[in-house]
Amino acid sequence: MSGGEGAIRDVVIVGGGTAGWMMAAAAARYLDDGQRRITLIESDAIGTVGVGEATIPPILNFNALLGIDERDFVKATQASFKLGIEFVGWGRSGDRYIHPFGTYGRDIHGVAFHQLWRKFAGRPGVGPIDDYAMSIAAARAGRFAHPTADPRDPRSQLAYAYHFDAGLYAAFLRDYAERDGVSRVEGRIADVERDAASGDVRAVQLDDGRRIEGELWIDCSGFRSLLLGETMGVPFVDWSHWLPCDRAWAVPCARVDPLLPYTRSTARPAGWQWRIPLQHRTGNGHVFSSGFMTEETALDLLLANLDDAPAGDPRMLRFTAGRRAEPWRGNVVALGLAAGFLEPLESTSIHLVQHGIQLLFALFPDRRFTAVERAEYNRLMTAQFDAIRDFIILHYHATERRGEPFWDHVRTMPIPDTLAAKIALFREKGRVFRYDDELFAVPNWTAVMLGQGIVPRTHDPIADSLDDDRVLAMMVAHRRNCNAAAAVMPTHAAFIENLLHEGPVVRALGPHRNNDR
Template identity: 40%
Template sequence: MQNALRSICIVGGGTAGWMAATLLSSVLRGSGVQISVVESADIPTIGVGESTVPSIMDFIQASQINLKDFIQATSASFKLGIRFDDWLLPGERFFHPFGRTGKDINGFEFYQAWLKSRADGSDAAWLDYSPGAVMAQQQRFMLRPKQPQNWVQASYAQALHLDAVLVARFLRELCQKRGVQRIEATVDKVELDQRVFIHALILDNGTRLKSDFFIDCTGFKGLLIEQSLQTGYQDWSDYLPCNRAVTIQTENVAPPAPYTVATAHDAGWRWTIPLQHRSGNGYVFASQFCSDDQALDTLLSQVSGKRLNEPRVIPFVTGKRKKIWHNNCLALGLASGFLEPLESTAIHLVYKTLVHFIKHFPDRDFDADNTQSFNQKIDQDYQEIRDFIILHYCTSKRQDSDFWRWCQTMPVPDTLREKLRVFQQRGQLEHTPGQFFSSDSWYAILEGMQLRPQKYHPLLDAFNTQDLARILNDNRQQILSQVQKMPSHDDYLQAHCPAR
């Protein structure tokens, strides 16, 4: 192609910057495109994206990374889902598993068959039919086989808990072996041309760096996308008022569990992310309902194990850039936007943004329709995740603090309001192409929040009650049989991929 890109400059390292360099160095191998990363030694990684979703496994595969090497180098543990404590009411808990729940019956979605079975008198819980949930409950694990032998093995999915600093280090070393140029410097000035495209960067070492395309991984400040190109920010604080997080790392006091724990508190929620060598902890809170000191006291009173670092307070504004790709600049990671880490989607959004970018990969003509199509797709991804996170708040029955009382009457986007209205009528959820959270994920939260539809699908009444009960009972037994053959999560880690 005569007008092909010749160079891509990534500004900022950290998880987002080195993920971009890693995936692009794999996809663009042999293309002649030169990739460089400008990284300052003085700017630390924020490192809050330490819990992931199953797309991390797709990133590892697409980037041609050896999974065992990656896990050992990043002290990672496996993750089967998220346990939500005290969200519905204090003392109540539920689980959001990765993968499928149940097995569709005669063309009908399993959720509908389960609703029918409950109406027929069954007391089996929704998650009794989730292999991932049963594995998590029993703290058992094995990597899902590439060629599953049965529906149980095919139905669960895994993600990772990982050390963000070690991830950036691992990916940086890998990229440099692949020929990615690392420039240790800070950007002093950004030069724009008459089209308001980025022409060059002036670095603090005096270098003038030109490139065809730039990827902004400079965190919340958005040095290129916002400070230079001024694309603007869509603020979603009206929907999601949490705007600060306080974080701390602690020693493990028990073997790492194969799931993240999200515990609701008076002004937000607290995460626990167990890695092989330590645990990550944080309290995400709304400053209008809680001071930094109160948040820190809450966090420190709840964590177990010796503290390994000083607490950090991280302010943020929930939302996204109005344009994540503008002219010859793509924003990635915190530079593109921030949705609180309740469903561990930060690293997923980095990967998904890169996947969209590769599908819409530009030449030096920078076709405006191509860029617009990209922005529409990533906007939909952000909106979907935003609505899914809001679901956890707007369905809570807690009224024991000002924050949770606010949630009782909180604003809900029309997109989510309509989805809930249709669900409450007959338990159906529209699934759109490209959607990340499956219907099973929505059902897990809705059931955890004790929201059930008024009716099930009327054609389910054609099922023989005894036959349906037998099929569902067999499904549960098959799950238990498979899970009981698995090793414990800790035994699996120690046998196959202990941290180095």
């Protein structure tokens, strides 16, 4: 990428961690034209949030864009593979369902599979919709394999992401970025200097007196939002009235076999507990609302529900759900926690960083920083945040748990009009529409709606145009083929062992299909 006299030459990233080093690695690959300087400022004295991270399929796109070899990545980050998320106790206490990556069944002549399933759901032998997802069949069996390219093979419908250690991922990307020319500056920012006329950030001064100038500033300073929030004054839009969880305890324990290829989210009296299986350990955490449970009780509940003894000291994270009103103001763009926070229920934090980076590259400014580019970035990023917000609220609102103050509150609270409309449309005839390239697609909304008891009143009438016997035969065959394919896959642990030590080098796959997420 090169430019004329107005081209930006100095890009400064404030803060490291996952967000900062993702930006640095991508900038090193796509912005460094030999004339542009990319600098990252971070202080070893300031800790990062990083705990075990779960991701969603677009992470494959990001790794592929950087040319990262999957074997190297899995080895360096102690990664495992992820086929979806199991939700335990979210609809009713004791219920469980898996929100899979990939699709359900096969669409026929443009009719979505879940419409066909809804039409025949009452027939003997049809069973739950989970029986028709290849990713669920493999997850339940504790097995994993890469998707195939043959559309006749049910394994072609697999989609996957990763679990990995966020600290190791940041270190992996740091090594990548520094090899490609990113300059890391160790130090704590003591003061921010702004241009008197425009109000843009001109330079920062470190606590040892060094002064660093920049033209484009990327704020990855975490919840503090040093540049966008504190300096530029962009207000925070608080969503705690819809998402009241505001605390999380995190603690690792030993790896437990079998190594499961999915994340687990278990509903608790005032929130939920995560379980993320990595190669070397299991990541655990308890997200809860301090308005309904004390920190001490929440920690006791987490420790009582671990697979093994804690392998470290529990860490407390305090947060407020929401986002900055504008992720880009002046010459400052915020990524990660500096731009906003949504609890990790659907593993979207890293995706929002990735999406922000890709949008910034698509709308990369020159030194004029035109309002039209900034406005489009803000429109698309806030739309992405808002759509993910609605999807997370759905999990809380669509519950049949009763007699527990927290769950009674979230079940009956007012919800955004955008979500209410989506639920009403699905409840009538199972229809789902996506807007503004929102992240979650038809299979995702279908998984959570059906998994938590929102069953359409009837099916889309267009499904009646298909031959019933043919459709039922297809459904029976697909379920049988999914189970058969899962049975011959290697176990998840065996797949990783083979990838790391014996198998051929496998590079991260290319762009994911929309219906994968």
